[in-house]
Amino acid sequence: MMWHLPVPNRLWQLLQPKRLAIFEACVIGLVSGLAGFLLKQQVGWLGGWRVYAAHVLPPWLILPAIGLCGGLLAGWLVERLAPEAAGSGIPQVKSALARLPVSLDLRVAVVKLVSTTLVLGSGLTLGRQGPTVQIGAALAAQLSRWVPTSPDYRRQLIAAGTAAGLAAGFNAPIAGVLFVIEELLQDVSGLTLGTAILASFVGAVVSRLLGGNELSVGMNADQINFLPQEIPLLLILGVLAGLLGGLFCQGVFLSLTFYRRVLRLGLPWRVGLAGLASGLIVALLPASFRDNAGMQELLVTGEASWQVTAVALVIRFGLTLIACGSGAPGGLFAPSLVMGSALGYLVGTGAQSLQNLSLVSGVSWGADLVGSPTVYALAGMGAVFSAVARGPITAIVIVFEMTTNFNLVLPLMITSVVAYLVSEQVFPGSLYTRLLEWNGIKLDSDAPADGLWAKLTAEDIMQGRVETLASELSLDEVVQAFSRSHHRGFPVLDEGKLVGIVTQTDLAVINQRGLAGDLPLREIMTLQPVTVRPSDPLTQVLYLLDRYKLSRLPVTEGRKLVGIITRADIIRVESDRLSGDHNRFGPQPEPSYVVHQTRAPALGQGRLLVPLANPQTASALLRLAAAIARERHFELECLQVILVPRDNSPSETSVRTTSSRRLLDRAVRLGKELKIPVHTQVRVAHDVAQAILETLKERHIDLVLMGWEGSTPTPGRIFGNVVDTVIRQAACEVVLVKLCSQTIPNRWLVPMAGGPNAQQAVQLLPALVSLSSAPEIRLCQVFEPSQPRPDQSNLERAARFLSRRLSQRGHGRAVPWKVSTTPVHATSVSHAVLDLARQDQCDVIVLGASREGLLQQVIKGNIPEAIARNSKRTVILVRGAVGS
Structure with a gap:
């Protein structure tokens, strides 16, 4: 990551x-x-x-x-x-x-x-x-x-x-x-x-x-010699160690229960009483028991007598349970090793004593049936550790690494595995897992790690289109951007690359420091913001949001901004998944398949997608798309979709791409003329809309420009099957074009209602009117007849913006232009716009959707569809990108 x-x-x-x-x-x-x-x-x-x-x-x-x-x-x-x-x-x-x-x-x-x-x-x-x-x-x-x-x-x-x-x-x-x-x-x-x-x-x-060495056994290799005849005794030792380990684990929970349910004291007093009891018991024993480290060394090396070893085994067992049950900070590894060593030493010593006794009585068990008790002491260490910690492999390796003697491996394997199997019967499950469960913590090993979040990536939840600001904007312009938007932060781009982020917290610096309004945004923005990649898992996104107390995270490929994630997006995804809204029922089309593509250098600051279907309108659409791409420094992505029946797989169906490539070649030639990077692709698909949406996601498209007939015969559809689907599901900016003339437009009519999509249409106009030789733009707003003195601030603000932008343009030549504003009083918005278009003989009508989006506005009155259906002029509908 x-x-x-x-x-x-x-x-x-x-x-x-x-x-x-x-x-x-x-x-x-x-x-x-x-x-x-x-x-x-x-x-x-x-x-x-x-x-x-x-x-x-x-x-x-x-x-x-x-x-x-x-x-x-x-x-x-x-x-x-x-x-x-x-x-x-x-x-x-x-x-x-x-x-x-x-x-x-x-x-x-x-x-x-x-x-x-x-x-x-x-x-x-x-x-x-x-x-x-x-x-x-x-x-x-x-x-x-x-x-x-x-x-x-x-x-x-x-x-x-x-x-x-x-x-x-x-x-x-x-x-x-x-x-x-x-x-x-x-x-x-x-x-x-x-x-x-x-x-x-x-x-x-x-x-x-x-x-130095830890728990040094203090013996050389000659003292450790394993005999195959000892395997039965090692099996017995493994069984005894398993019983001891299982009994010890049971004792741990009995001790915990006693402290919690009988004494019912706070942790300091529980540990203090455990220390008091341990001190009293040790004070009654010989002086050698007072030094825990010394006694531990004595038992591990097997230098103590069997009587002392037996007493020490019992005392260690009891004192460890007393201390462990109190909740005192301390481990069970060393006590289990010491008890195992004592048990093994007792078994080895006992077997050796029986062998000596049999020899004295004239009964022979065979030569060298019992080896040194040291072997049993070391094997017992691993066995009891395995029984308590439930880690036979770890037990074998720990003792082996402490002794570095290969002769011990087989005895350790025998005793540790047997002890593990026996202890599982006496006390099933891991001691540490049972301790967690005793404290109310359940480890669900069957549940996938992180559940739903483990399957999601940043690309699954990010918003593909983001409202951004330029680093050269003045602070006054930044404040205005915040006032017009419901966002609490904006990524900052410089030449199409992410260079910073500005939030409402940064704006507070302006008032605190008394900064000048003409100061550029780069002076207060946060440089090099924390980002994620599209492929990063959602766990990474959640971690960064929490680690840095952020409300949003830009999603980047290199330094190119491809999306943004807010906390609201994560809540929305969780809600959708829980409610099942993400499930689609019925037969679904297979993913589209790319059969042809060309790539140009990725030099642009964004990408504009143009789906081409009708050769008669392709040239006009490409000119519009090229004008927008040149104005915004975008790359062009041209798509041609070949449909195949649902019973044929797109990836396995043979198709002819000659006519499709011929159509796309027009775009490539236009790109070379205008020095715009042009990428092309031909997709085989079951559904055109699905192919477009897949292209939007895979290529991180910033704007899609589509042709539109202006009406649809399909019942229940507003703009048609393909356009309706793209408008509803595409997160990027959408521009619909109903072409009625191939001539160069000069007169532009822009109805406004003050919403953000109307502002988006105004932002798009400088690029569109670059096709005109002498553009005349009329901005109009329809008011109710009951408003004799309507608020025309939106009209005036848009006119100032267009005048400033058009005066800065020209590309080396003088281009005459004109911008005017007209308030209109009428009861019907669509009728008023159509009448004004006829009176002014406008060539193009540019419409911005309402705040709710095009479909919501259509439901409330079918205004865009009514204007496009009844107008004999070119109509351009603009829907801004879905906000964060």
Whole structure:
């Protein structure tokens, strides 16, 4: 996704999408690694001070006191500053990756870092790897706000931060990426793995360089030797680990229920009581249990006796549930690894003791049936982790990366997979998903991401025609444009390219700074506005509107403006989709098919479409279109439609294009004479109107000029099947021409009613009268007979505009012109216009539609149709583009 931001060009060249992704991944990995190292150092320092205090002061007093105070302070920080930082943080990250509105930012990262330090340093038995995951994700989310991105790419950054956080916590870069895929996303179709892999690698490297190995097992390769005869014992260990993991998950919810329904205290008191209880229990145990980090190292390396290991397994199980249920910020990764190590060590030691006992009693089990308990301790680590986190692949890789011993892969695979299958029977579903559901957050995996919005693009909802202003307009003219329009903002064009945008907020600067009215618009407009491309998804549009608090977004191809999107457009699309208005019933024609086309250089500031059907009127229509194109610096797009029966596919039907191309060649020759770029195309279609509408959309047409017979024999139609459809559905400006004479027109009659389409007709006149040798323009307005002194300000304003424009024209030759105004009192508008046209012997009548559009005006009186049907003169009907 790309958009324009007010950033120096050289910086944008340096930060192209791929380079920017690499830079962001490195930054995310760096800050996540630093955060992980800082958390480890702070917890180690505070924990060391706690152990020292327990040696100097009575442990039964100091340990509960530290636990209570640390828990109260941590809970207060979380409750007051960042409630999202409660718990392990993994469920919050999972919901954020599922596009739920969960806050992740620098505030959450800082509070999580400080509160986790207080909780772990105060003696609560939790891990810091889960918090590093949330810290990494929050820092990545904050980066996405500093360097604004699309919602999809923001999700990529959060996933990268999550991987970097886990990698920094365990010094396991591969496991970080796998955990994101396996547990949090469970889908890689929309994930750019390169960003996550690079961030995870950098995070692990930074953490390892600064903090050394994490959970070091402290053994060499000779101590780890797997024997195939041990597979039955490993299966037993996997079953026991699955039971332990499932029981632990059940215990987590029992603890949560107890705190919520029995104690019913606020978060500070819940965490404080958990710290108090942990301190009291640890104070009653031997001194070796007071140092969580030391006990953790002792159990993981298998250096403790089986009695100490058994007690530690039970104590860790209970204390972790006490701390986790309180909502204390801390993770479950490290406790599950430690409990798994203790369980595996007990199984290995027990099996080895039974083997030794059998040898003493004279019963042989076979040589080397049981290997070192170290293998079982490490296999148990992965098994319990797999049972709790429901990530067997991640469990295997984490332990493997910590030991870097390939002999452990097969034991880890056996125990982790078996534990995963058993725990699913004991406690179905992901622990983190169940925690979200327990808090009322439902992850619907079957629903498509973003629902309706995932299928829509900017092109689907944008308005194809936009009212714009020129950068050279004076501020007085800009103020007048706002007063005449209901828009709250206008894109600003310079030589057909988008250079800025001006809104009502910008106009306030005029009064505040006392700016002169003749100052050009470029002095106050917003330069390089935020834009989207037609192919950008609606999620990107919504993100930018919310990120920059905008009410409208220009849609551009390069720097060419092709449409605009407002908040009202999004509401309208949602309403149409919900009400079903977008569904069309009955057999529908197939899309038209382009069988021939030519392209000229795209040098214009817009495009004018001329559908050519009648060779007799083609030349006159082309002259009118060329005059408008030359005046507005447009390119000409000429279309010829060949109809085929509905039972034939346009893309599979053979047609002759000789006569069509001959007709289009006229336009090409005219374009060369007038130096106007001319594009041509021949479409095969079931319906002419459909082919025209498809061309309008595909070629981003700004104005369509069509021939019109002046009446229609079709009942229920105003102008005919094709014209009615184009008027009703085309967003661009529409000009209908009923030709009654091929001679050069000189006398022009322009009825006015003061609406915007009448103004559009006046804006078009300078281009049209360029065909005249001595144009005479009469502006008239019909008033009710009851208005003896009508307001003629609209007539006078239009006359001044035309006089100024015609005096500026001439193209190197003196062209005489005349502009006059005539107020008319009559009860019938159509009769008054026809009478005036006969009296003045006008050649052309130019009509602007009412504010409601041509069809609405026709319903109220068929004024344009009545004038065209009853007049023997050329009639031009102008309908302005659909406003934003």
